[in-house]
Every structure is written in C-alpha cells, then in structure tokens.
Amino acid sequence: MLYNAYELQRALLSGASAWASISSEVLSNPALPAGYFGFGPVLASALEVFAHAAAPRGKPPFGITSTEVDGKTYGVTESIVLQRPFGDLLRFERDDLPADAPNLLIVAPMSGHYATLLRGTVARMVESARVYITDWADAKLVPAEAGRFDLDDYIDYVIGFIEHIGPNTHMLAVCQPSVPSLAAAAIMNADEHPSRPASLTMMGGPIDTREAPTSVNDLAMQQPLAWFRTNVIATVPSTYPGAGRRVYPGFLQLAGFMSMNLGNHMMSHWAMFQHLVRGDEDSADATKAFYDEYRSVCDMTADFYLQTIEHVFQKHSLPKGEFYHRGSLIDLGAIKDTAILAIEGENDDISGLGQTRAALHLATNLSDDKKKYFMAPDVGHYGIFNGSKWRNNIAPVLESWMAQHRTIGEPAGA
Numbered sequence: 001m002l003y004n005a006y007e008l009q010r011a012l013l014s015g016a017s018a019w020a021s022i023s024s025e026v027l028s029n030p031a032l033p034a035g036y037f038g039f040g041p042v043l044a045s046a047l048e049v050f051a052h053a054a055a056p057r058g059k060p061p062f063g064i065t066s067t068e069v070d071g072k073t074y075g076v077t078e079s080i081v082l083q084r085p086f087g088d089l090l091r092f093e094r095d096d097l098p099a100d101a102p103n104l105l106i107v108a109p110m111s112g113h114y115a116t117l118l119r120g121t122v123a124r125m126v127e128s129a130r131v132y133i134t135d136w137a138d139a140k141l142v143p144a145e146a147g148r149f150d151l152d153d154y155i156d157y158v159i160g161f162i163e164h165i166g167p168n169t170h171m172l173a174v175c176q177p178s179v180p181s182l183a184a185a186a187i188m189n190a191d192e193h194p195s196r197p198a199s200l201t202m203m204g205g206p207i208d209t210r211e212a213p214t215s216v217n218d219l220a221m222q223q224p225l226a227w228f229r230t231n232v233i234a235t236v237p238s239t240y241p242g243a244g245r246r247v248y249p250g251f252l253q254l255a256g257f258m259s260m261n262l263g264n265h266m267m268s269h270w271a272m273f274q275h276l277v278r279g280d281e282d283s284a285d286a287t288k289a290f291y292d293e294y295r296s297v298c299d300m301t302a303d304f305y306l307q308t309i310e311h312v313f314q315k316h317s318l319p320k321g322e323f324y325h326r327g328s329l330i331d332l333g334a335i336k337d338t339a340i341l342a343i344e345g346e347n348d349d350i351s352g353l354g355q356t357r358a359a360l361h362l363a364t365n366l367s368d369d370k371k372k373y374f375m376a377p378d379v380g381h382y383g384i385f386n387g388s389k390w391r392n393n394i395a396p397v398l399e400s401w402m403a404q405h406r407t408i409g410e411p412a413g414a
Contacts, residue, residue, distance in 0.1 A: 085146035112253030120386035138298035150303035178205020190334035208319040212352025220313035248305035250297030339370040339405035345379035
C-alpha cells in the first residue's frame with residue numbers, strides 16, 4: 001500500500017510539474033507583455049520552482065569528461081569494468097596518467113542515493129589516480145531471481161571488486177560503507193590475501209556510533225528493530241523489474257533527511273525563487289543542480305537496511321568485537337598491513353566526531369606509522385567529500401597518505 005500510494009502521488013505530481021513548467025515558459029516568453037512587468041515574472045518564477053521540486057528524477061550521470069592538472073586539460077574515460085546484479089564497478093581514468101599512478105577504489109554509500117553523490121570525490125581524485133567506484137543498483141530494478149543482498153553480500157562485493165582491480169589497491173569509504181569496508185580489510189588481512197588493500201581511508205563513517213551520537217544515531221536507537229521492519233519496509237510493485245522484493249524505499253530515506261532540516265530546505269527554495277525573480281539564473285541553477293542530485297534516490301534491500309540498523313546503530317557489533325561475516329567472527333586485530341586514515345568533519349551532523357577515529361583504536365595490531373587521523377575544520381558531512389574544502393584541504397591529505405603507503409609491506413615514506 002505504501003509504495004502504491006507513493007506511485008500514485010508521483011504520477012500526479014509529474015503531470016502537475018509538466019504543466020507548471022510549460023506555464024512558466026509561456027509567462028517568461030519575451031513575445032508576451034506579461035514577461036516584462038506586473039505579476040508575470042513572479043508567477044513564472046513560482047511555477048518554475050514548483051516544477052523543479054515536483055519533477056520525477058532518475059539516476060543522474062557522472063558526466064566527468066575532462067579534468068585540469070597543472071593548467072593542462074586532460075580527457076577522462078568512464079567505463080564499466082565489472083557487472084554484478086546489485087552493483088557495477090566503474091573506472092575513471094584520465095589521459096596521460098603516469099604508469100605508476102595508484103589505483104583507488106571508492107566505496108560509495110548504499111544509503112538511498114546513487115554513487116553520483118560522490119561526483120566531486122571522483123572528479124578530484126581522477127587528477128592523480130586511476131579511480132574505481134562501486135555503482136550500487138536501485139534495488140527495485142534488480143529482478144527477484146537475483147536473490148537477496150545483505151551486509152555479508154556487501155562485504156563480498158567489496159572484496160570481489162578489490163580482487164578484480166588487483167594488489168596494492170587503495171580504498172576510500174565514504175560514510176556508511178566504512179563499516180563493511182573495514183570488515184573487508186580485516187578479512188583480507190587475516191587471510192593474507194594478495195590483493196588486501198594497501199590503505200583504507202574512511203571519511204565520516206559510523207564505526208562506533210556511541211561516540212558523539214547525532215540525531216541520525218538517536219533515531220536509529222529510539223525504536224526496536226521490529227518497528228523499522230513494520231513501518232519503513234515496503235514491497236516493490238509490479239511495475240518494476242524487482243516486483244515483490246522487500247525494500248527500504250529511497251523516497252522514505254529522502255523524506256527523513258528533508259524533515260531533519262526542513263527549514264533550511266524551504267529557505268533554499270525561497271532563495272531560488274528570489275534569484276529567478278531577479279533574473280539571477282546562475283544562482284538559481286546552482287540550487288537546482290544540488291537538488292537534482294539530492295532528490296535522485298534509489299531503494300535498498302530490506303535485508304541490508306535492517307542489518308545495518310541492527311549491527312551498526314543498535315548493537316554496535318563491530319566495535320564490540322561481535323560482528324560476523326558468513327558465520328566467522330571478524331577480528332579487527334588482524335589488520336597489520338593495510339594503513340588506515342580516518343577523516344572527520346568538525347561540523348558533521350551525520351557521523352559525530354570520534355565515530356570514524358574509533359577505527360584507529362580498534363586496529364590494535366596495526367603499527368602507529370600506519371595510522372593517521374585528520375579532522376577537517378569548519379566542514380560538515382557533505383563537505384568532507386564535495387566542495388572546495390574537500391578539493392583543496394582534504395584530498396591532498398589522502399593523496400599524501402596513499403603515496404606513503406604505495407604497496408603492501410613497503411615502509412612508510414619509501
């Protein structure tokens with residue numbers, strides 16, 4: 001019922017958005033007097049804001065075709081190098097990249113948004129590295145015969161992607177995937193896997209949410225797991241390839257995040273309306289671009305979502321040493337070769353200060369020269385991996401860390 005009701009609302013709003021967009025264009029037409037004076041520009045701007053807010057959205061493209069390094073522009077090639085039912089492995093490589101450039105796997109969150117949310121992360125790192133990224137699928141588009149997908153599968157996918165890339169791969173986990181990525185690194189170190197990552201960088205990750213809990217953490221703790229299973233899990237309707245699959249819908253995730261900062265979102269749209277009235281198209285377009293990405297959401301499987309709530313936010317299984325993979329206990333003390341960099345934002349309201357840094361204390365057998373902590377001043381959650389502070393202040397720290405730990409077994413700074 002929940003998903004069907006949403007689909008009905010989406011269909012109605014889609015039609016209303018189309019009519020609003022057409023009406024806005026008519027009122028803005030320079031051939032009509034209404035476009036120059038009176039209430040015309042105000043009404044046209046209001047309709048354009050509504051049309052943008054109500055428009056349906058699909059998966060956005062990365063759209064990274066070039067990059068500039070030292071004043072020179074290089075072309076960037078995007079390709080799918082491995083296809084799996086619940087997610088592909090993408091590669092981005094710039095022209096004339098040095099042969100010894102590092103391989104970097106960016107593990108994108110499976111948290112309701114597409115991997116394109118990390119477009120800025122990829123665009124910056126492609127300057128100096130051969131960048132791979134996990135392109136997770138929208139669960140409602142994965143046929144039921146593909147089976148289930150849970151935390152165990154997520155870890156297996158990460159390990160499989162690293163194996164495909166090869167030895168001495170560096171790994172970057174942004175937010176939610178810090179937990180399964182750290183688990184994958186521990187498993188590969190324990191097995192002395194030849195492709196165990198040379199380094200693992202975690203940014204704004206909920207390794208131990210008992211440290212500086214945020215409103216997101218509190219929400220996950222306020223209700224028992226049964227409440228989430230009953231109230232936020234829905235069945236994909238027959239109009240999608242994944243019909244019958246149980247999912248946590250992306251539209252619910254978006255509604256939750258929007259409600260957390262509803263006032264700010266309303267003010268952003270009010271500012272966009274004012275920009276349009278004044279004819280400041282560039283400022284309005286910047287707001288539109290942000291919300292085009294922010295509102296592009298996808299579903300995640302119920303198994304993965306519920307296990308994440310249970311083990312990451314409620315039971316704190318990994319920091320307590322009680323996290324299992326395929327029936328085997330994960331030992332973070334097994335990490336002896338993979339250098340770990342923990343990055344946090346001073347103003348992060350999603351993963352509080354100390355939650356990511358906890359990984360450094362949990363890797364008890366990793367030498368101090370293979371551990372590093374960096375706190376980015378005046379940076380919120382999204383600023384850790386997007387924007388000018390990411391590009392100018394945080395990315396250089398990551399690049400330096402990868403350069404210090406180029407290969408497994410190589411001394412720092414070699």
